[in-house]
Every structure is written in C-alpha cells, then in structure tokens.
Amino acid sequence: xxxxxxxxxxxxxxxxxxxxxxxxxxxxxxxxxxxxxxxxxxxxxxxxxxxxxxxxxxxxxxxxxxxxxxxxxxxxxxxxxxxxxxxxxxxxxxxxxxxxxxxxxxxxxxxxxxxxxxxxxxxxxxxxxxxxxxxxxxxxxxxxxxxxxxxxxxxxxxxxxxxxxxxxxxxxxxxxxxxxxxxxxxxxxxxxxxxxxxxxxxxxxxxxxxxxxxxxxxxxxxxxxxxxxxxxxxxxxxxxxxxxxxxxxxxxxxxxxxxxxxxxxxxxxxxxxxxxxxxxxxxxxxxxxxxxxxxxxxxxxxxxxxxxxxxxxxxxxxxxxxxxxxxxxxxxxxxxxxxxxxxxxxxxxxxxxxxxxxxxxxxxxxxxxxxxxxxxxxxxxxxxxxxxxxxxxxxxxxxxxxxxxxxxxxxxxxxxxxxxxxxxxxxxxxxxxxxxxxxxxxxxxxxxxxxxxxxxxxxxxxxxxxxxxxxxxxxxxxxxxxxxxxxxxxxxxxxxxxxxxxxxxxxxxxxxxxxxxxxxxxxxxxxxxxxxxxxxxxxxxxxxxxxxxxxxxxxxxxxxxxxxxxxxxxxxxxxxxxxxxxxxxxxxxxxxxxxxxxxxxxxxxxxxxxxxxxxxxxxxxxxxxxxxxxxxxxxxxxxxxxxxxxxxxxxxxxxxxxxxxxxxxxxxxxxxxxxxxxxxxxxxxxxxxxxxxxxxxxxxxxxxxxxxxxxxxxxxxxxxxxxxxxxxxxxxxxxxxxxxxxxxxxxxxxxxxxxxxxxxxxxxxxxxxxxxxxxxxxxxxxxxxxxxxxxxxxxxxxxxxxxxxxxxxxxxxxxxxxxxxxxxxxxxxxxxxxxxxxxxxxxxxxxxxxxxxxxxxxxxxxxxxxxxxxxxxxxxxxxxxxxxxxxxxxxxxxxxxxxxxxxxxxxxxxxxxxxxxx
Numbered sequence: 001x002x003x004x005x006x007x008x009x010x011x012x013x014x015x016x017x018x019x020x021x022x023x024x025x026x027x028x029x030x031x032x033x034x035x036x037x038x039x040x041x042x043x044x045x046x047x048x049x050x051x052x053x054x055x056x057x058x059x060x061x062x063x064x065x066x067x068x069x070x071x072x073x074x075x076x077x078x079x080x081x082x083x084x085x086x087x088x089x090x091x092x093x094x095x096x097x098x099x100x101x102x103x104x105x106x107x108x109x110x111x112x113x114x115x116x117x118x119x120x121x122x123x124x125x126x127x128x129x130x131x132x133x134x135x136x137x138x139x140x141x142x143x144x145x146x147x148x149x150x151x152x153x154x155x156x157x158x159x160x161x162x163x164x165x166x167x168x169x170x171x172x173x174x175x176x177x178x179x180x181x182x183x184x185x186x187x188x189x190x191x192x193x194x195x196x197x198x199x200x201x202x203x204x205x206x207x208x209x210x211x212x213x214x215x216x217x218x219x220x221x222x223x224x225x226x227x228x229x230x231x232x233x234x235x236x237x238x239x240x241x242x243x244x245x246x247x248x249x250x251x252x253x254x255x256x257x258x259x260x261x262x263x264x265x266x267x268x269x270x271x272x273x274x275x276x277x278x279x280x281x282x283x284x285x286x287x288x289x290x291x292x293x294x295x296x297x298x299x300x301x302x303x304x305x306x307x308x309x310x311x312x313x314x315x316x317x318x319x320x321x322x323x324x325x326x327x328x329x330x331x332x333x334x335x336x337x338x339x340x341x342x343x344x345x346x347x348x349x350x351x352x353x354x355x356x357x358x359x360x361x362x363x364x365x366x367x368x369x370x371x372x373x374x375x376x377x378x379x380x381x382x383x384x385x386x387x388x389x390x391x392x393x394x395x396x397x398x399x400x401x402x403x404x405x406x407x408x409x410x411x412x413x414x415x416x417x418x419x420x421x422x423x424x425x426x427x428x429x430x431x432x433x434x435x436x437x438x439x440x441x442x443x444x445x446x447x448x449x450x451x452x453x454x455x456x457x458x459x460x461x462x463x464x465x466x467x468x469x470x471x472x473x474x475x476x477x478x479x480x481x482x483x484x485x486x487x488x489x490x491x492x493x494x495x496x497x498x499x500x501x502x503x504x505x506x507x508x509x510x511x512x513x514x515x516x517x518x519x520x521x522x523x524x525x526x527x528x529x530x531x532x533x534x535x536x537x538x539x540x541x542x543x544x545x546x547x548x549x550x551x552x553x554x555x556x557x558x559x560x561x562x563x564x565x566x567x568x569x570x571x572x573x574x575x576x577x578x579x580x581x582x583x584x585x586x587x588x589x590x591x592x593x594x595x596x597x598x599x600x601x602x603x604x605x606x607x608x609x610x611x612x613x614x615x616x617x618x619x620x621x622x623x624x625x626x627x628x629x630x631x632x633x634x635x636x637x638x639x640x641x642x643x644x645x646x647x648x649x650x651x652x653x654x655x656x657x658x659x660x661x662x663x664x665x666x667x668x669x670x671x672x673x674x675x676x677x678x679x680x681x682x683x684x685x686x687x688x689x690x691x692x693x694x695x696x697x698x699x700x701x702x703x704x705x706x707x708x709x710x711x712x713x714x715x716x717x718x719x720x721x722x723x724x725x726x727x728x729x730x731x732x733x734x735x736x737x738x739x740x741x742x743x744x745x746x747x748x749x750x751x752x753x754x755x756x757x758x759x760x761x762x763x764x765x766x767x768x769x770x771x772x773x774x775x776x777x778x779x780x781x782x783x784x785x786x787x788x789x790x791x792x793x794x795x796x797x798x799x800x801x802x803x804x805x806x807x808x809x810x811x812x813x814x815x816x817x818x819x820x821x822x823x824x825x826x827x828x829x830x831x832x833x834x835x836x837x838x839x840x841x842x843x844x845x846x847x848x849x850x851x852x853x854x855x856x857x858x859x860x861x862x863x864x865x866x867x868x869x870x871x872x873x874x875x876x877x878x879x880x881x882x883x884x885x886x887x888x889x890x891x892x893x894x895x896x897x898x899x900x901x902x903x904x905x906x907x908x909x910x911x912x913x914x915x916x917x918x
Contacts, residue, residue: 012037022576041133041492044580048137048495049566052587055144056500056559105550108593109557111143112499115586116559119496119566123575132575136495136565137584143558146593183423183435183460186450187213187226187233192457194220196232199457204254204267204293204345204390204440211444213459214264215452216252223255223266223277226459237264237277244271246282254294254345254440258317265302267291274304285320293345297352303327305356310340312354312367328354328367328374335361338373345390345402345440355399357388364391364401366414378412378419385410385419390441390452402438402451409438409451423451423462435460492575495583496566499559558590625846627875627901630884631912634902635661635674635681640909642668644680650904652702652715652741652792652842653892653911661902661911662712664700664892671703671714671725674911685712685725692719694730702742702792702892706765715739715752722752733768741792745799753790753803760793760801760814775801775814775821782808784820792842792854792892802851804840811843811853811864825853825864825871832858834870842893842904854890854903861890861903875901875914882908 008019012033019028022037029037119136188199200219207213211228214236222238238249250270257264263278265285274286274294290308297303300317304324310333313324329340341360348354352369355377363379378399379385390402399412400422409423423435437455444450449462566583569575636647648667655661659676662684670687674680686697698718705712711726713733722734722742738756745751748765751774758780761771776787788807795801799816802824810827814820826837838857845851851864852874860876876887892904899916 041576041580044133044137044577045492045495045569045575045583046497048133048140048492048580048583048587049497049499049570051137051497051584052140052495052499052562052566053497055140055587055591104593105553105555106557108143108146108551108555108590109553109560111139111146111558111561111586111590111593112555113557113559113561113564115139115143115499115562115583115590116564116566117561118564118568118586119492119499119562119570119583120564120568123492123496123566123568123570132569132578132582133492133495133580133584134577135579135582135585136492136562136569136587137580138582138588139585140495140499140562140583140587140590142586142588142592143555143562143590143594144587145591145595146555146558146589183451183462185458186229186461187215187224187459189456189458189460192219196224196234199224199459201454201457202439202452202459203252203454205442205450205452205459206256207442207444207450208257208259209445213450214255214257215459216255216266216440218251218253218454221249221251223249223252223264237266246275246284247280249275253292256294256296258296258300260300265294265296267294267304274302286315286324292343293357295346295348295354297348298350299352301348301352303346303348303354305343305346307342307344307359310334310343312340312343312346312356327369328356328365336373337365337375340365344388347391347393349393349397355391355393357391357401359387359389362386362388364388364399364412377414378410389439392441392443394443394447400441400449402441404438407435407438409435409441409449423449492566492569492580492583495580495587496563496570499562499566499583499587555590555594558586558593562586562590625899626917627914628917629875629914631875631903631914632884633910634677634913635663635672635911637908637910640667644672644682647672647909647911649906649909650911651700651891651906653894653902653904654704655894655896655902656705656707657897659896662703662705663904663911664703664714666699666701669697669699669718671697671700671712685714690718694723694732695728697723701740704742704744706744706748708748713742713744713750715742722750734763734771740790741804743793743795743801745795746797747799749795749799751793751795751801753793755789755791755806758787758790760787760790760803774816775803775812784812784822787812791840794843794845796845802843802845804843804853806839806841806856809837809840811837811840811851813866824866825851825862830857834862834872837862841891844893844895846895852893852901854893856889856891856906859887859889861887861893861901875903884912887912 007016008028009015010017010019010030010033011027012029015030017030019030020034021028022034115136188202190198192198192200194200199215199217202215203218204216205213213226215224215226215233217224220239221242222235224233225236226233238252240248242248242250244250249266249268252266253269254267255264261278263276265274265276268275269291272288272290273284274289274291276283276285286304289304290306291304292307293305295303302315302317303312305312309330311329312327314327315324329343331338333339333341335341340356340358343356344359345357346354354367356365356367358365362385363376365374366377367374378401379388385401385403386405388401389404392400394400397414399414401410401412403410408421410419411422412419435451435453435456437453438451439454440452442450451460451462453460562583569579569583636650638646640646640648642648647663647665650663651666652664653661661674663672663674663681665672668687669690670683671685672681673684686700688696690696690698692698697714697716700714701717702715703712709726711724713722713724716723717739720736720738721732722737722739724731724733734752737752738754739752740755741753743751750763750765751760753760757777759773759776762774763771776790778785780786780788782788787803787805791804791806793801793803801814803812803814805812809830810823811825812821813824826840828835830836830838832838837853837855840853841856842854843851849866851866853862853864855862858877859880860873862871863874864871876890878886880886880888882888887903887905888907890903891906894902896902901914903912903914905912
C-alpha cells in the first residue's frame with residue numbers, strides 16, 4: 001500500500017484528505033474508510049464461502065433427482081408398448097447416455113476444481129478485490145445452476161410410427177467446435193515426391209488411438225504410416241512401384257485399420273480390388289470392384305463404395321466369397337433418393353447408418369440401415385457443395401465434408417438446409433491457413449481435425465480451440481484501504497463457505513435421481529416386455545448410470561476447483577471486488593449447471609427404425625399375397641332367407657382355427673356357425689325372431705369368439721348391448737351402447753366401436769365399467785381426433801386400433817395412448833379412385849402391416865401399405881353383381897391361417913372365400 005503524493009477526495013466520505021489506493025479496486029480511501037472498505041470485502045468473501053458451503057450441501061443431498069425418475073417412467077411406458085427387434089439399438093442408447101452423463105459430471109467437477117484453485121490462489125496471495133470476489137461468486141453460482149439443471153434427459157415418444165425407435169438425444173445445444181485456422185502440417189508438406197518425408201497427392205487417411213496417421217499416398221502407389229509428430233513416414237504397404245502384384249498397389253484411394261488384428265485394408269482403386277496387408281503378407285478380400293471409399297463399423301462389418309456401379313456394399317469380416325449386401329444406391333446412376341452418382345468416401349455411424357459423399361450429385365446422402373432410399377443431409381442450398389469428398393461425423397451427429405472445389409471444410413447439422421464453413425481454403429497456396437484440394441477427413445480423440453490437402457501434398461491438423469480462462473480486471477477504488485481489505489476478506493470467506501457447502505451437496509448427490517429414474521423406466525420396460533427387448537433395457541440403464549456419473553464428476557470437479565480458489569484467496573488475504581465477483585460468479589455457474597443436469601433424453605424416431613422393426617423380414621422382400629379372382633361360396637348363396645342354408649344381409653364374420661365361420665346374420669337376428677365346407681350352418685345365438693329377451697338378438701352387426709373361454713361375443717346393435725353367449729347361457733357385458741364393431745387383443749381386452757358417440761372404447765375382460773376411449777370420443781367430425789359413424793375395427797399386437805371411419809370414407813389408425821389418429825387408407829373424399837374409399841366396412845391388418853378394407857360402395861376389397869397414398873384392388877372391383885368375381889356391398893373381412901380371404905357379401909347374402917395364390 002502506498003500513499004498518494006497529494007490530497008484527494010476519499011471515495012467514501014468525499015473529503016479532501018491524504019488517501020490510499022485499494023489494490024485491484026483502483027479507488028482511493030482515507031485511512032479510516034480504507035479499513036471499513038476492506039472489512040466489507042472480507043464480509044463479502046465470507047458470504048461467498050457460506051453460499052458455496054450451503055449449495056455444496058444441497059448438491060450432495062439432491063441425488064437422485066425426480067426428473068430422472070420421470071424419464072425412466074417414460075422409458076418403461078415405451079418398453080410396454082414396444083416389441084422385440086430393437087435390442088441392439090437400446091444398447092447403443094445406453095452407452096450414449098452413460099458417456100454424456102459422465103461428460104457432464106466431469107465438466108462440473110472440472111469447473112469446481114478450477115474455482116477451488118482460484119480461491120486458493122486468492123487466499124494465498126492475499127491480493128484480490130471486488131472484481132475477483134464477484135468473479136468467484138458468479139462462477140460458483142454458475143456451477144450451482146449447471147448442477148441443479150443436470151436433468152436434461154427426457155423420454156420422447158412419436159405417436160405416428162408403427163413401432164417407435166428409442167434413442168438418446170441431447171437436450172442442450174451442442175457446443176459447436178471451432179478449430180485454429182492455421183493448421184499444423186503432420187505429414188508431407190515438403191512438396192510432392194517419393195521420399196519418406198514427402199507425399200504425392202494423398203487421398204484417404206485413418207487416425208488410430210495413438211494419433212498415428214495412415215495415408216493412402218495415391219501417386220506414390222503406397223500406404224504410409226506417419227507416427228505422431230514424426231518427421232517422416234514409413235511405408236507399410238506397396239511402395240514397390242505401380243503394378244498389380246500382391247506386393248504392389250496402383251492408385252490407392254482409401255485405407256482403414258482393423259484394430260482387432262492390426263491389419264491394413266486398402267482400396268486399391270486401379271487394380272479394382274480391396275486388399276489386406278498384415279505383417280507384409282497380403283490377401284485380396286474383394287476382387288473386381290471399382291472401389292474408392294472404405295469404412296468398418298463397430299461390429300466389424302466392412303463397407304466399400306463402388307464408384308462405377310454407384311453403390312455401397314457391406315461384407316462381414318472374413319466372409320468375402322459373396323456379393324456383399326447393398327446398403328446404399330445400387331439403382332443405377334442418377335440423382336433420385338435411391339440413386340448415387342460416383343460415390344467416393346463413406347462413413348458409418350453407431351447405428352450402421354451409411355453416409356456417402358455422392359460426388360457428382362454434389363451432396364452427402366445418409367442411408368439408414370435396411371432402407372430403400374437415402375436422405376440428403378448436406379449440399380443443395382446455401383454453402384452448397386461442389387464435388388464433395390471426405391466425410392466424418394462428430395459425437396453430436398454433425399456432418400463434416402471436404403468440399404473439394406471450395407476448397408473448404410463444411411459442417412452440416414442434419415435436418416438443416418444450410419451448412420457453415422469451419423475451415424476455409426483461402427487460396428491454392430501452401431500457407432498454414434490455405435487449403436488446396438481437400439480429400440480425406442478424420443478426427444482424433446482430442447477433437448483435432450485432420451485434413452488431406454491433396455494438392456498441397458500434405459496432411460494437416462487443425463487444433464480444436466478451447467475457451468480462454470478467467471483473467472482479473474483492475475478498477476479504481478476510493479475507499480479506505482484497510483477497511484476495504486477486510487471487506488474483501490469477508491467476501492472471500494463467504495465464497496469459500498458457499499463453495500464448501502455446494503461441494504458437499506455435489507458429493508452427496510451421487511447417484512442422481514435422474515439416473516435412477518431412467519433405470520427404473522428401463523427395468524419396468526424389461527418386465528412388461530418380458531424377454532423381447534431385455535437387452536435394450538439393460539443398455540438404457542447402463543447409459544443412464546454412466547451419463548449421471550459423468551455429470552456428477554464434472555460438478556464435483558468444478559466444486560473442487562472453486563474450493564481451491566477460495567482457499568487461495570482466503571489464505572493470501574489479498575483480494576478485492578474482482579476476486580470476490582469471480583468467486584461468486586463461478587459458484588453461480590456451478591449451481592446453474594447442477595440445476596440443469598439432465599443433458600440427455602430418450603427420443604423415438606418415426607422413420608428409420610420403423611422400417612427395421614415393423615418389417616421383420618427385410619432380408620427377404622415381402623411377397624404380397626394374391627388371390628384367385630373367382631371366389632368359392634362358403635356359406636349362404638342360396639338367396640336371402642332364414643333357412644339353415646341361407647343368410648339375410650350378413651355383416652361381421654369370425655374365422656376360428658378350424659376354419660369354421662361365425663356369421664352375424666343381420667336381418668335374421670342370429671349368429672350362425674358354418675363349419676368348414678358344410679352345406680348349411682347352425683344357429684348358435686338368437687334365431688328366435690327379433691326381440692330383447694336374453695335369448696334373442698336384434699340386427700347383430702359383429703361377432704368374435706373368445707377362444708380361451710369358447711364363448712361368443714356379439715354386437716347386438718338393435719338392442720344397444722354387447723352380449724356374451726356360452727353354452728346357451730347369456731350375459732350382457734356392456735349395456736346402453738350403440739355398438740357396431742368388435743375386436744379382442746392378445747391380452748384379452750375387448751374393443752367396441754360406438755357409431756353414435758363416434759368413438760372406440762376398450763374394456764378389460766370381466767371388468768365392464770365405462771371403458772377407456774382409445775379412438776375418437778371428440779364428437780362427430782373429420783379431424784384426426786374425430787370419427788364419423790365408426791364401424792368395424794381391428795387391433796394389432798401393439799394395441800394400435802384400426803377403425804373403418806365410414807362416413808369420412810377412410811380407415812384411421814390410433815396408436816395406444818395417442819390423442820389423434822393417422823389416416824392409413826382413403827381420406828380423399830368419397831369416390832372410386834385408388835386413393836379413395838366409399839363407406840368402408842370390414843378392416844383387417846396382415847402380418848406385414850398391410851391394411852385390407854371392404855370398400856362397401858365400390859364393391860371391392862382394397863389393400864393399403866401404410867404410408868402409401870394409394871391402395872390396390874385385391875379382389876372384386878368388377879362392378880356390382882353376383883358372379884364369382886363380383887360382390888354387392890362387401891362388409892365383414894377375415895383371413896384363415898392359410899391366408900385365404902373371406903368376405904361377407906352383404907347384398908348377395910353369402911360368404912365368399914378367395915383362395916390365396918402360392
């Protein structure tokens with residue numbers, strides 16, 4: 001502390017006195033006010049320390065968080081509604097959540113440790129001011145907030161797809177990386193040439209765990225390994241001149257390392273082969289292929305792009321004696337979504353989605369596993385691409401592309417139309433910030449970006465830029481120096497106290513309730529789904545645990561850092577407002593981070609995984625059934641009447657395992673069972689004229705058989721009741737309901753359509769209360785949440801309900817728990833076009849998800865594949881009539897176990913059987 005030469009005004013009393021500056025504050029104080037000023041700073045420091053300790057205690061006690069439990073409940077519900085075929089996807093999700101949570105916790109922990117170091121420094125040096133303390137305080141607050149917001153994991157379900165995919169997504173915005181624009185040359189860069197310190201138009205690269213670079217040295221016809229920071233490379237394949245011998249290469253374009261057996265796999269382009277080098281021994285893996293790009297997925301499958309056939313194929317490692325499986329393109333040269341035009345480099349993500357640099361279409365395509373077409377994920381609009389080459393994907397799913405003619409490196413976020421430049425080429429020269437002819441791309445484990453600058457004949461590394469750290473700012477002070485110092489010390493003590501409390505909370509918080517919640521959801525999902533998706537549940541639990549641990553470790557690290565900073569300031573006893581503000585702000589940041597701890601969510605994708613799951617037999621193209629167009633009459637057909645060989649306006653039908661037909665004989669007020677190939681039926685319910693006695697029926701519209709109890713359940717429309725018949729004993733199950741269609745799911749729940757209330761309800765067998773609305777129930781109308789005179793219904797194994805929405809001339813599908821449906825057939829007004837229906841009646845869904853509809857007004861049966869705008873006629877459609885290839889107002893539909901199609905031919909008073917064509 002030094003005395004000023006002249007008298008000045010004291011900042012506190014504003015009197016002209018001999019004053020002393022407060023270091024860091026840059027304000028002048030008289031001796032009396034200086035002491036008071038330092039006391040104020042010390043008090044503030046103590047407040048920060050107190051806040052820190054309290055928040056640390058809260059953090060430690062906060063785990064587990066209720067948000068996490070709610071997310072696990074969502075996963076459990078998803079698990080209940082899902083089926084087998086998504087096990088591997090679940091395992092991937094689990095790993096993502098674990099890694100994300102661990103990253104978050106590590107970040108919090110790091111911030112704590114940083115803050116702790118700064119506090120220690122202030123205490124040890126005893127030179128701090130209000131700015132320092134405010135910084136500490138704000139940092140502590142930020143860590144608190146970050147820790148308190150740790151539960152960023154949520155469960156999201158898409159109500160539209162047939163089977164929801166579950167995947168993990170981040171709810172916080174990804175921190176888009178930036179790289180230093182001045183690159184470091186890691187290989188080559190000594191002009192083009194053949195020496196070991198030179199390259200000649202390198203193409204593809206591969207970076208291993210040790211940051212060694214494997215380079216396809218195109219014009220030198222060799223593969224070179226360049227150790228990290230080495231001055232020259234070593235030839236590990238080729239290098240024996242241009243040729244087609246086993247020890248030679250001819251213009252290699254790409255290289256990958258199979259890190260399981262340490263072999264090198266090379267796209268030997270001009271020799272039209274993919275060759276493996278292992279300890280100077282060679283083996284041709286794939287011959288006669290115009291290969292360019294290579295990739296290996298986490299399961300060990302090898303992917304190769306063929307630039308002449310415009311396709312990408314996949315082989316199982318070690319099994320190269322086949323043609324491979326096409327995973328992208330393969331439909332000739334073109335620019336449609338199912339085509340490619342000269343594909344080059346490729347990348348395969350964790351889900352086995354293939355990203356392809358579609359060079360001559362100037363775009364990057366993403367092909368999900370087992371899809372028939374891809375999606376454009378880069379190129380086309382602002383920051384377009386021109387002959388894209390190398391491609392890689394980061395942990396956030398952002399797509400990096402070497403824009404060859406840019407020349408530049410672009411980044412796209414999937415779903416965005418515009419990309420952004422991350423590395424600019426600037427010109428064709430050889431300076432460190434200039435890029436000429438970018439080809440291959442790759443990241444190392446530290447996030448540094450490696451680029452093949454082909455026409456610069458070098459491999460360059462662009463370092464990942466990290467944010468700058470805190471720095472102290474001095475400001476003028478006018479307070480009494482002694483008092484000011486005490487104030488700063490008090491504030492430092494407060495920050496230290498806050499730090500300690502919050503650090504304690506962080507320690508006690510593990511494991512977070514968020515993680516326990518996600519694990520509970522997965523456990524419940526596993527129990528309800530039995531063994532169908534057990535592996536997925538285990539994977540999701542693992543993801544959640546690891547994700548939470550990452551987050552908590554990060555919070556703890558930040559607490560430790562803050563604690564060290566507080567200790568330092570406290571022990572050095574020289575601090576100011578700047579120091580205290582720093583501590584306070586850092587504590588605030590840790591609080592905020594803890595309060596926003598949930599950085600992951602469970603997302604269900606309505607596109608890619610649907611194809612993989614709902615169509616189980618994707619390995620074989622589904623063979624859509626066909627039927628003989630001339631039907632066989634199985635029941636009735638002897639004119640309308642009430643004899644046992646006659647029917648009168650039959651409606652709903654049910655086919656049992658023995659191919660017996662149960663018929664709702666509408667105008668005869670009875671249910672008839674017609675044994676397979678019998679000449680006449682037998683009345684099993686009603687038939688004693690119409691009436692409201694228990695043994696009578698009045699215009700029954702539908703019938704189903706509960707094959708567990710062998711009872712008959714009937715929609716007795718005229719008397720507004722659903723009635724059960726068992727051995728000539730009757731029981732009214734549901735009364736006062738304008739019933740029409742019936743269905744029973746695999747769990748034994750009964751579904752009934754109410755044509756007046758415009759809804760479908762579900763009941764648990766034996767518990768016939770008000771039921772639960774599963775479709776409609778929002779009044780009469782044509783919105784997706786409404787129905788208009790619903791008739792027949794069908795329930796699939798996922799408990800999705802298909803409804804013949806008669807007067808809306810459509811079939812609508814309601815997934816379990818959905819608030820509105822999806823139109824899966826018709827919906828384009830009344831008509832006879834292939835995209836229309838007219839008063840649809842019976843509806844049945846086949847094993848492959850195809851929807852069959854009795855098109856009442858058009859005298860035909862239609863088939864719709866979900867998602868298609870048009871259907872196709874499978875039987876009928878030959879005009880109204882009574883010939884064997886005609887129908888007159890078809891109503892009920894059903895299949896037997898052999899795939900034969902049964903149709904209730906309403907106005908011809910018969911049941912037709914259309915025999916399947918094998």
